[in-house]
Amino acid sequence: MSLNTAASFFTLFHTIARVFFGDPVIPNTAKPANLSTNVSNPITLAEPFTDFWFGQVDAPGTIAIGMAEGTRTIDGVRTSAWYGHTDPGNANYNVGTFSSQNTTLSPELADDQELQRIREKLSIFIQDQPNLSPLEYLSAADLSIQARGAFPAFGQHLKAVRQRNLKPVATIVEARVRSFYNPLSGQLEAAGFDNNEAVLRSDQLRRTRALEHKVRYIKLNMPEAMTIANRR
Numbered sequence: 001m002s003l004n005t006a007a008s009f010f011t012l013f014h015t016i017a018r019v020f021f022g023d024p025v026i027p028n029t030a031k032p033a034n035l036s037t038n039v040s041n042p043i044t045l046a047e048p049f050t051d052f053w054f055g056q057v058d059a060p061g062t063i064a065i066g067m068a069e070g071t072r073t074i075d076g077v078r079t080s081a082w083y084g085h086t087d088p089g090n091a092n093y094n095v096g097t098f099s100s101q102n103t104t105l106s107p108e109l110a111d112d113q114e115l116q117r118i119r120e121k122l123s124i125f126i127q128d129q130p131n132l133s134p135l136e137y138l139s140a141a142d143l144s145i146q147a148r149g150a151f152p153a154f155g156q157h158l159k160a161v162r163q164r165n166l167k168p169v170a171t172i173v174e175a176r177v178r179s180f181y182n183p184l185s186g187q188l189e190a191a192g193f194d195n196n197e198a199v200l201r202s203d204q205l206r207r208t209r210a211l212e213h214k215v216r217y218i219k220l221n222m223p224e225a226m227t228i229a230n231r232r
Contacts, residue, residue, distance in 0.1 A: 064214035089192025150179040
């Protein structure tokens with residue numbers, strides 16, 4: 001681990017500790033009360049969530065979206081697509097974890113730029129849509145990367161679909177698909193999927209399952225850190 005990476009991890013957990021325990025902070029010794037490993041715990045605080053999941057380029061949420069994009073493995077390893085690949089939807093050249101199409105940037109700088117944008121968008125989304133699960137918030141962040149035009153409608157569609165009491169993944173997929181429909185014309189606007197709902201739905205399911213895989217991985221391997229970040 002490089003000094004910069006080590007510093008980033010220290011800063012991330014230092015920030016989380018300060019939010020919940022105040023100063024002074026004693027790293028690695030403070031124990032959160034009432035630990036729970038339920039990945040569906042609702043989130044009400046935007047800052048701890050974004051710090052934990054998207055605090056830096058190797059944070060769990062960053063990696064989760066990279067898994068959906070095919071640019072990162074579950075352990076965070078960068079795939080060949082991270083260095084550059086052609087977008088299957090519009091044939092543009094992509095770089096970095098989030099498949100940025102800003103070709104004037106290196107993969108590293110593209111990741112930094114997109115990560116800042118995700119944090120800003122997600123913090124507002126959490127304030128507007130409190131008490132959702134980590135998977136639902138990660139899905140919002142992921143949609144903001146995949147389809148910026150569809151992202152603004154996701155929160156309201158998610159709220160409506162949740163009333164149907166579907167399983168978590170099915171709820172998210174349905175809300176994501178609905179977000180691609182133009183509310184005025186009622187037409188599907190998903191050119192990258194040939195405006196075919198079946199093709200779009202299959203892709204949204206694939207991406208959501210990739211995010212779910214990472215959430216479960218964190219639940220098993222970092223339960224205490226996840227609980228602090230997601231505490232109500």
